[in-house]
Amino acid sequence: MVEYNPYLDGLFKSLADPIRRDILQRLVQAQHTISQLAAHYEMSFAAVAKHLNVLEKAKLIVKRRKGKEQIVSIAPEALRDASEYLAQFEALWNYRLDVLDQILQEDD
Amino acid sequence: MVEYNPYLDGLFKSLADPIRRDILQRLVQAQHTISQLAAHYEMSFAAVAKHLNVLEKAKLIVKRRKGKEQIVSIAPEALRDASEYLAQFEALWNYRLDVLDQILQEDD
DNA sequence: ATTATATTCAACCATATGGTTTAATGTAAA
């Protein structure tokens, strides 16, 4: 009955880290190279690169090479997937409230 | 510049686990006692209780005692918070596209 | 061809996470 969806695992796991959310905030406004992103944080370059790998596996960002640099940009489809997953709860929840309403009306 | 929001950490971390997502799916349809929930999974009772603690800390569920049982229900506000956080990206993204449009039009 | 820059990879470490089992606690029922 449990629908194992590793894609959602990676998506939400990515979003659970404040550094990764901050990276997404920057990327939604403009693309950056890996170095440019790394310069904003106090941790090592390698640590930021690891965060980017996590985001990339979750399909939240894409990288493309330009010369010796790598340009990182956001991939909003995954954000939408996460958003739609949550919206589905709201739909179920509203359905439940409707059913409750009907039951109450039947008491009249 | 990084907005450390531990509330979002807990929210998305909770959603990153398939068991916890499944629990939320069940709860959005009806409330359950802890035992009822635990009966659906192959892991130990204690493990399920731990998952519920994670969800409770994230404010995704609430428990209330009824006799010797504890009744678990969903707390949809937190789901909405997560949903709104993601929607904010979509807004920023659309803004960025608009700006891009304007720049292109200025070339005419 | 050498050197500098940007990135990736590997080894390592401390802590967090998700599971276990067993003991302790709170509440209801006999």
Place this chain on the structure above:
DNA sequence: TTTACATTAAACCATATGGTTGAATATAAT
């Protein structure tokens, strides 16, 4: 007041995570 049931807490274990440093690789610039 025992006894049974539901839950919580504690101790423990294996693996994952997020960080480090240093070496290796890829591309550009001299």
